Amino acid sequence: MWMDTKTEAEEARRKHASLSQRVLNSLLSCTGDMVHLDKYMDDKWFVLQLAVWGLRGVARVILANNPLCGALILAALYWASPWQGLLGTLGVLTSTLTAVIMGQDSAEVSAGLHGFNGMLVSLLMGVFSSAGDWYWWLLLPVCLGSATCVFLFSGLAPVLDRWDLPVAVFPFNIIIVLYLLCTGHDNPYFPHHNAIPPGALEPNGTELIAVEVLRGIPLGVGQIFACGALGPSILILGAVVLYSPLLAVHAVLGSAVGTLAGLSVAVRHDSLYTGLSGFNGALGCMAVGGLFFTFSWRTHLYAIASAFLSAYSDIALRNLLGTVGLPACSWAATLTATLMLLLNGSLAAYRIPIGQVRAPEDNLRSRSQWEAGNTADRESTDV
Structure with missing residues (x-):
């Protein structure tokens, strides 16, 4: 009797573990690039x-x-x-x-x-x-x-x-x-x-509200879609987390860097509060921090540098194009990411060919497998 009860308990644990594994596999299949969906949709x-x-x-x-x-x-x-x-x-x-x-x-x-x-x-x-x-x-x-x-x-x-x-x-x-x-x-x-030209508005006359500045960081992610509402911006960030947590971290980090860059040159408070100071930094940081380059501590530092360069370039372009009533859009992040992709030296070793770009976690896994294969080949050659 005791043996039968023990067997039933073990069987129940196996079924529970199997169900948990299936649920986990189903959730994981919804992340990344979902390549399997393309094959399913063929017919x-x-x-x-x-x-x-x-x-x-x-x-x-x-x-x-x-x-x-x-x-x-x-x-x-x-x-x-x-x-x-x-x-x-x-x-x-x-x-x-x-x-x-x-x-x-x-x-x-x-x-x-x-x-x-x-x-x-x-x-x-x-x-x-x-x-x-x-x-x-x-x-x-x-x-x-x-x-x-x-x-x-x-x-x-x-x-x-x-x-x-x-x-x-x-x-x-x-x-x-x-x-x-x-x-x-x-x-x-x-x-x-029209975009507001520099000097058309009075200088910042009120004290900076720290809570509003922090609120502008997730809004910077939403502003990539020209969305200035907090709830939808958080949902957009959640979508990035579903695709790649590593990319989401760089999105928030880049937006924070863009906000910091705006603070350092005293941009208008509205730009900080609405996330307009952060979205180019977010794009620049994501492009380098695992998407077009394999993630490492070195590319992570380059991603932060890319965020700063994108943010400062955006401020400069807004001031320049604002004189003729035009917005800077995402020119800053686009040009900065293109410049980063053209760099030589140590960063180029982490560059991923455009046709092979996947989710950052997949890029990192592919590079690890490639390096492991090269190590095995060298060891077999030495023997």
């Missing part, structure tokens, strides 16, 4: 495939490649502003469909590489529009701008491929500047707000 309806491609494009804005992350981010945008969520959805679908019609590389389309620039263009058109929400005429430039991003991406890719550089958000930054220059703040159909 599915085009509409379902388009949805997955579009969600990957949404996540690509924040340097992730996971459709579940894209779904969380899209939910955060609709939470913050249904109109902005609609514009972002329209932008990513328009650019992805344009890439399909143009016959762009199927691997690039399915990875969302032709969707994220279109989404950013549509979001920024909505943010800078002075016509208010639900201004339906805005859908016309949103669709045209998002589609044009595909042409620019296709044209820039062969040039940048020579140096193994990503196209990144160069198309978005170019298109949004051209759109704002073409329309103007007093356009009868597509009016927009």
